[in-house]
Amino acid sequence: MAPTTRASVLLVDDHALMRTGVANIINQEADLQVVAEAGNGVEALEAYDRHHPDVTLLDLRMPVMEGVEVVRRLRERDPRARVIVLTTYDTDDEISRALKAGAKAYVLKDISADDLVTCIRDVLAGKSYLAPAAAAKLAEGVTRVQLTPRELASLRLMADGKSNKEIANELGISDRTVKTHLGHLFEKLGVTSRTEAVKVATRRGLVRLA
Amino acid sequence: MAPTTRASVLLVDDHALMRTGVANIINQEADLQVVAEAGNGVEALEAYDRHHPDVTLLDLRMPVMEGVEVVRRLRERDPRARVIVLTTYDTDDEISRALKAGAKAYVLKDISADDLVTCIRDVLAGKSYLAPAAAAKLAEGVTRVQLTPRELASLRLMADGKSNKEIANELGISDRTVKTHLGHLFEKLGVTSRTEAVKVATRRGLVRLA
DNA sequence: GCCGATCTACGACTTTTGGCCGAGGCGGTG
DNA sequence: CACCGCCTCGGCCAAAAGTCGTAGATCGGC
Numbered sequence: 180m181a182p183t184t185r186a187s188v189l190l191v192d193d194h195a196l197m198r199t200g201v202a203n204i205i206n207q208e209a210d211l212q213v214v215a216e217a218g219n220g221v222e223a224l225e226a227y228d229r230h231h232p233d234v235t236l237l238d239l240r241m242p243v244m245e246g247v248e249v250v251r252r253l254r255e256r257d258p259r260a261r262v263i264v265l266t267t268y269d270t271d272d273e274i275s276r277a278l279k280a281g282a283k284a285y286v287l288k289d290i291s292a293d294d295l296v297t298c299i300r301d302v303l304a305g306k307s308y309l310a311p312a313a314a315a316k317l318a319e320g321v322t323r324v325q326l327t328p329r330e331l332a333s334l335r336l337m338a339d340g341k342s343n344k345e346i347a348n349e350l351g352i353s354d355r356t357v358k359t360h361l362g363h364l365f366e367k368l369g370v371t372s373r374t375e376a377v378k379v380a381t382r383r384g385l386v387r388l389a
Numbered sequence: 390m391a392p393t394t395r396a397s398v399l400l401v402d403d404h405a406l407m408r409t410g411v412a413n414i415i416n417q418e419a420d421l422q423v424v425a426e427a428g429n430g431v432e433a434l435e436a437y438d439r440h441h442p443d444v445t446l447l448d449l450r451m452p453v454m455e456g457v458e459v460v461r462r463l464r465e466r467d468p469r470a471r472v473i474v475l476t477t478y479d480t481d482d483e484i485s486r487a488l489k490a491g492a493k494a495y496v497l498k499d500i501s502a503d504d505l506v507t508c509i510r511d512v513l514a515g516k517s518y519l520a521p522a523a524a525a526k527l528a529e530g531v532t533r534v535q536l537t538p539r540e541l542a543s544l545r546l547m548a549d550g551k552s553n554k555e556i557a558n559e560l561g562i563s564d565r566t567v568k569t570h571l572g573h574l575f576e577k578l579g580v581t582s583r584t585e586a587v588k589v590a591t592r593r594g595l596v597r598l599a
Numbered sequence: 600g601c602c603g604a605t606c607t608a609c610g611a612c613t614t615t616t617g618g619c620c621g622a623g624g625c626g627g628t629g
Numbered sequence: 630c631a632c633c634g635c636c637t638c639g640g641c642c643a644a645a646a647g648t649c650g651t652a653g654a655t656c657g658g659c
Contacts, residue, residue, distance in 0.1 A: 194477070194498040196505060200410015267404070267477075270599075288404040295406060327605060340585030343646070356607055358647070371647075372615090374583050375550025381598045388591045388598060389480075537635060552615070565638050572617070573635095581617075582645090 185212035186303050189232035191223040191249070192216075192265070193241045197288075201236065201265075204292045211299060220244025227253055227260070234261045234302055237282075239273055247276045254281035261302050265295075270384025271316045284308040324367045324383070331385070333360040338377045338386045395422035396513050399442035401433040401459070402426075402475070403451045407498075411446065411475075414502045421509060430454025437463055437470070444471045444512055447492075449483055457486045464491035471512050475505075480594025481526045481533060488527075494518040534577045534593065541595070543570040548587045548596045 188205055190213055192198050202213045214230045217223040219241050227235065235253065239246030246264065253260045263284040264277045274285055283302045286295065287310045298308045309317070326334065329350070336346040343361070347354040365371060368379045380386045398415055400423055402408050412423045424440045427433040429451050437445065445463065449456030456474065463470045473494040474487045484495055493512045496505065497520045508518045519527070536544065539560070546556040553571070557564035575581060578589045590596045 195501045196414075196475075196498050197407060197410060199502045200407060200414060203413040204406075204410060265406075288406045291405045292409045329606065337584060338588070340580065340582060340588045342582065352606085353608060354645095355609060359607075362647070365647085370550065372550060372552065373646080374547060374587060377584060377587060378548070378550045378598055388588055539636065554615085562636085563638055565640095566636070568617070569637075572619095575617080583616080 185210055186234065186299075187212055187214040187230060187232040188299070189214065189223070189226055189230060189235040190216045191218075191220075191226075191235065191241070192238040193218050194238075197238075201295075204295065205299070208296055211296070220246065220249040223249050224252055224256075228256070231257070234263060234299055236263050236265050236299075239264060239266045239277065240268065247273070247280050250277055250280040250282050263298065263302055263308075265290075268384070269310070269313050269316050270382065272384035274313050274317055285313045286310045287312060324385070326364065326367065326385070327360075330360050330364045330367070333357055334364055334376070334380055335386055337361065337373055338380065338388060395420055396444065396509075397422055397424040397440060397442040398509070399424065399433070399436055399440060399445040400426045401428075401430075401436075401445065401451070402448040403428050404448075407448075411505075414505065415509070418506055421506070430456070430459040433459050434462055434466075438466070441467070444473060444509055446473050446475050446509075449474060449476045449487065450478065457483070457490050460487055460490040460492050473508065473512055473518075475500075478594070479520070479523050479526050480592065482594035484523050484527055485533065495523045496520045497522060534595070536574065536577065536595070537570075540570050540574045540577070543567055544574055544586070544590055545596055547571065547583055548590065548598060 188211055190198050190202055192201070195218070198216045198218075202216065205211045205213050214232055215226040217226045221243050223235070223237065237246055237249060246266070250262050250264070253262055260281075262282045263286065264282045265286055265288060266273075267288045269287060277285060284298055284307055286298055286308065290298070290310070301308050332350060333346055336349055341349070343354045343357045347357045350357070361373070361376075365376055368376050370376045370379055377386070377388070381388055398421055400408050400412055402411070405428070408426045408428075412426065415421045415423050424442055425436040427436045431453050433445070433447065447456055447459060456476070460472050460474070463472055470491075472492045473496065474492045475496055475498060476483075477498045479497060487495055494508055494517055496508055496518065500508070500520070511518050542560060543556055546559055551559070553564045553567045557567045560567070571583070575586055578586055580586045580589055587596070587598070591598055
């Protein structure tokens with residue numbers, strides 16, 4: 180039982196309670212050890228540079244810097260960085276973006292402590308892991324919408340309650356053009372009105388209200 | 390160090406990970422002990438009946454039964470039930486409804502483990518506790534909107550992407566009347582369009598998208 | 600250099616939405 | 630009873646939104 184070297188874990192979550200809870204679970208394992216915690220993306224990058232952990236547990240949906248962006252930057256500065264996304268939400272957009280950014284695993288917070296530990300060991304062993312729910316969402320997301328930059332920008336402003344004219348002003352284009360973009364957007368989302376579009380876009384993780 | 394009687398705690402959260410994390414924290418305290426866990430509202434009521442815990446830690450936003458409803462039912466069957474709401478969200482609507490339903494405390498999951506334990510002891514001692522952020526939201530909510538049943542129903546359907554005509558059909562009234570309800574709603578929310586209304590209503594916790 | 604995607608924009612049109620009135624019915628309260 | 634809040638509905642009108650088709654400009658890839 181001589182712990183030669185425990186694998187080092189970096190914990191990133193904006194909820195202190197979740198951090199200490201998960202830290203407790205992990206530190207109970209003889210082969211794992213939490214070496215640092217971070218409450219947002221910027222802190223996460225700093226902590227990574229200081230400790231170069233073997234694996235990083237990362238919540239998406241954080242203040243200061245978005246989770247997917249953190250994944251990207253971590254992998255930029257260290258292509259071997261192993262990132263496990265641990266979050267509550269499972270929109271197809273977030274899942275696929277996180278995986279594309281280089282996350283090795285995507286698990287939901289309703290996972291059991293045992294399964295989480297197993298997942299960490301799997302990732303340390305070079306495997307990857309997808310939560311069943313996440314896999315299902317991805318599968319249905321074969322029909323994943325590919326929005327153009329303008330469509331996405333229009334969508335975001337629209338979801339913020341802006342009128343076509345206001346959107347046009349902010350984007351520096353004509354309101355006719357906004358109509359064109361939104362028309363294309365509606366077609367891609369399979370809807371016929373803005374409120375419906377906001378609903379579907381929210382469900383898919385394309386926008387975040389509140 | 391003879392633990393005369395440790396206060397019993399019931400843990401309700403739909404995330405297994407959060408449950409075991411918090412359970413670890415609580416069980417490390419000599420005067421506290423988790424006696425049961427539940428993953429949704431119905432389980433929570435069953436567990437309460439079996440164990441009659443001294444205090445219940447409850448997440449809002451759960452499947453099967455809404456958290457506020459759980460608070461209400463717990464207090465119904467035992468007016469002395471001490472419920473601490475432990476959640477991630479802090480919309481003024483949820484906070485005030487939870488407190489009105491009889492919750493003794495409202496804390497957010499970004500609380501530290503120490504503060505959570507303190508909060509539990511406070512509640513056991515008969516005190517109550519409001520997270521600063523929650524208190525602030527409540528304060529600004531002096532202007533809390535009071536929607537009529539019809540206004541709320543129209544709002545919900547509208548947020549679901551329905552047109553006035555569709556809302557009218559579902560409610561069995563004229564679309565003119567729907568316009569009236571929505572007009573009043575807009576005035577109360579301080580907006581002039583449906584998408585804006587959806588945004589504000591979501592922020593206030595009046596509706597839940599996704 | 601051609602093709603496809605994207606962004607831009609217009610006309611013309613229909614439908615929907617939102618604002619501004621008034622008005623009757625109904626149920627509870629002072 | 631009179632008042633008030635809520636629900637109901639109507640007309641009218643202006644503005645916004647959504648649908649159709651068309652079309653020039655740009656950019657990147659084959």
